[in-house]
Amino acid sequence: MAETQVVRQNVLRDEGRLPPVPEPGAMVIFGASGDLTARKLIPALYDLAEGRRLPMEFAVVGISRTEMSHDEFRNRLRDGLEEQRAGSVSEDVWESFSKGLFYLPGDSKKPETYEELKDFLKKLDGERGTSGNRIFYLSSSPSLFPTIVERLGEAGMSREDDGGYSRLVIEKPFGRDLESARHLNGDILRYFREKQIYRIDHYLGKETVQNILALRFSNGIFEPVWNQHYVDHVQITVAEDIGVGTRGAFYEEAGALRDIVQNHVMQVLCLTAMEPPVAFDADSLREEKVKVLKAVRPISEDEVGEAAVRGQYDGGWVFGEEVRGYREEKDVAADSETETYVALKLLVDNWRWAGVPFYVRAGKRMPKKATEISIQFHKTPHTPFSGPDTEGLEPNVLVIRVQPEEGVSLKIGAKVPGSGFEVRSVNMDLLYGSAFMEEAPDAYQRLLLDLMLGDPTLFIRADEAEGAWSILQPVMEGWSKDGHAARYPAGTWGPDEAGELLGHDGREWRRP
Ligand SMILES: NC(=O)c1ccc[n+]([C@@H]2O[C@H](COP(=O)([O-])OP(=O)(O)OC[C@H]3O[C@@H](n4cnc5c(N)ncnc54)[C@H](OP(=O)(O)O)[C@@H]3O)[C@@H](O)[C@H]2O)c1
Known part of the structure; x- marks a missing residue:
């Protein structure tokens, strides 16, 4: 898009005449080789990209244990998207969207996965301008939620002290009874404040x-x-x-x-x-x-x-x-x-x-x-x-x-x-x-x-x-x-x- 067009769009957005576009940022998906990522999360992000509701400086970093390169991850997601969109995927949109998709193989129980993630996110801030803003999307098995939260907290990734935001998304189910839900809330609130937490019910x-x-x-x-x-x-x-x-x-x-x-x-x-x-x-x-x-x-x-x-x-x-x-x-x-x-x-x-x-x-x-x-x-x-x-x-x-x-x-x-x-x-x-x-x-x-x-x-x-x-x-x-x-x-x-x-x-x- 030409620079003058971008400036004009920003003015219209500031005046509330165009819908807002989020700030730059990176979304880390735990459980990236899973069903929800391929069937719901990536198609939804793709649709946002198609509707110009994603910032250019946006990246997804997928994490799960399956060994895959960035390109293999992209191809896998493209296949999932084709299935969802019955062949109506735009080459132009996919090309620019998929450049922001990355994959890190790793076990989310292991602290070293988080050290690697931290370095990778820093690199993305420099290369893609993701500005230190992070979303951590827990789309893995619910039994891993407390461990992931703890590892994120221990790695200092729940903190927002250098200006960027840090948000945590928890998929359902949120616990399996009252006691486990209370425990899970307690575990999360040790590291994240309520305003950083997004518990999903897609309804x-x-x-x-x-x-x-x-x-x-x-x-x-x-x-x-x-x-x-x-x-x-x-x-x-x-x-x-x-x-x-x-x-x-x-x-x-x-x-x-x-x-x-x-x-x-x-x-x-x-x-x-x-x-x-x-x-x-x-x-x-x-x-x-x-x-x-x-x-x-x-x-x-x-x-x-x-x-x-x-x-x-x-x-x-x-x-x-x-x-x-x-x-x-x-x-x-x-x-x-x-x-x-x-x-x-x-x-x-x-x-x-x-x-x-x-x-x-x-x-x-x-x-x-x-x-x-x-x-x-x-x-x-x-x-x-x-x-x-x-x-x-x-x-x-x-x-x-x-x-x-x-x-x-x-x-x-x-x-x-x-x-x-x-x-x-x-x-x-x-x-x-x-x-x-x-x-x-x-x-x-x-x-x-x-x-x-x-x-x-x-x-x-x-x-x-x-x-x-x-x-x-x-x-x-x-x-x-x-x-x-x-x-x-x-x-x-x-x-x-x-x-x-x-x-x-x-x-x-x-x-x-
Ligand atoms: N699917 C749906 O339609 C749906 C709907 C609503 C809510 N949800 C919720 O969304 C979450 C994900 O569901 P799903 O259907 O996508 O599950 P899934 O297909 O079983 O995927 C689980 C993911 O977790 C990864 N994983 C498991 N253990 C791991 C470990 N130790 N370290 C790193 N990654 C690990 C798996 O990859 P690897 O084996 O490669 O590690 C896989 O990517 C669940 O909480 C579910 O309840 C799903």
């Missing part, structure tokens, strides 16, 4: 998840009815049609409660239930989310049987294809009781939500992939229409579809055309895609950009991570004493017990 990077906030707080009509006076109950569904695939070993250790509910579902619940924040900044938003977590009534161990359901899929049919049961999956124990489905009834004990149940569920091998929040309103107190005329009428439901078919629909009563006065429920539907005529960026793209810009609003604070674990800890303890997961055939909406969870309250699950 917060999704446009539609952010749209929960836009819908609630940029419209005057929803907030007055967003409370126990008008809302009967709320349902949050995170359904996947896929099974565990090749990730059986990982899933055996995790299960749906740890993998999906502790992070994604609890975050969505917070955004749905929180009070309006005074501003859209990190402290204001996270303060309100933590208040929700504090208000959720923990399910005591004695109540686990009534308020929590866990299930595991057997063989069945999904989209016309016969699929095997969880216990027949690769790397899964033949007598495994790991849950592939969870349903919980949660109560939020505050003025706004007293008495309104939040039913949440997450499962694999459901009939379809769907993430949605549905706000189910009370029935009308009285209808002037006759009984038979209102048989097809249901209470109003506002559905926020996070994925797929991202959008919002409102179920309302409408008159059936004709001479009588039959009324029936119909949907008013908004598809975000057709409203804006452009595709939403991938969640990682948004989060990586915020990270480089130093904006932690869409990342998890220490007390949020622990707050979510505190709610689920008694459920995990209750389950550990009674070893059975209810069965459900693949391709169905979970075990019968999940239906009974709502059935007891005279309600039923929505079919997404």
Whole structure:
């Protein structure tokens, strides 16, 4: 780009007429030969480069044990990108982007890896102008997180005393229970201050998840009815049609409660239930989310049987294809009781939500992939229409579809055309895609950009991570004493017990 053009762009950015570009810097990825790096992180960075949202003075340094040269690393990432982008990789963008990709083979447990890294980063500061700014992205196995943090701290790389920033990104899962999450926070906070730490839940990077906030707080009509006076109950569904695939070993250790509910579902619940924040900044938003977590009534161990359901899929049919049961999956124990489905009834004990149940569920091998929040309103107190005329009428439901078919629909009563006065429920539907005529960026793209810009609003604070674990800890303890997961055939909406969870309250699950 010509120098005058660059100067002009900088002026426009300073005036807020062009989106900001992060400062120069280097991103070190621990776990660089892994799946997440190839499938999510590099494609997101490439997209940022394509959209001119990366500074020229930017570098990625990948670390893992596999021996590779810089060029082998670049070729491997290029292959991953081609797979993701189905051949639409621009040669020009790739050429300039890939010049900033580097690889250091090394064991992240060994102190010498960090000495080598330090020297390499210094060299990059000189050669690529990365200015001493560092992001350390932990994308390796979670069991290595404490060691990497300690080694970084011991090598003095968490310090920001020579002017550059040092930021730490932690992938999920953040611990595997309350105690391990507290330990992990303690380990990290020995070396990094909270403002340097970015705990990722990629759900917060999704446009539609952010749209929960836009819908609630940029419209005057929803907030007055967003409370126990008008809302009967709320349902949050995170359904996947896929099974565990090749990730059986990982899933055996995790299960749906740890993998999906502790992070994604609890975050969505917070955004749905929180009070309006005074501003859209990190402290204001996270303060309100933590208040929700504090208000959720923990399910005591004695109540686990009534308020929590866990299930595991057997063989069945999904989209016309016969699929095997969880216990027949690769790397899964033949007598495994790991849950592939969870349903919980949660109560939020505050003025706004007293008495309104939040039913949440997450499962694999459901009939379809769907993430949605549905706000189910009370029935009308009285209808002037006759009984038979209102048989097809249901209470109003506002559905926020996070994925797929991202959008919002409102179920309302409408008159059936004709001479009588039959009324029936119909949907008013908004598809975000057709409203804006452009595709939403991938969640990682948004989060990586915020990270480089130093904006932690869409990342998890220490007390949020622990707050979510505190709610689920008694459920995990209750389950550990009674070893059975209810069965459900693949391709169905979970075990019968999940239906009974709502059935007891005279309600039923929505079919997404
Ligand atoms: N994949 C996803 O879709 C996804 C989604 C959400 C969150 N996550 C989280 O992201 C993280 C990474 O996941 P992943 O799927 O990419 O895992 P993965 O494919 O198993 O990759 C793990 C990486 O860690 C490296 N590694 C292991 N031990 C090492 C050591 N001692 N020293 C240096 N490197 C070491 C491995 O490389 P070498 O064997 O070459 O050393 C590999 O690059 C995990 O925390 C996961 O929970 C992943």
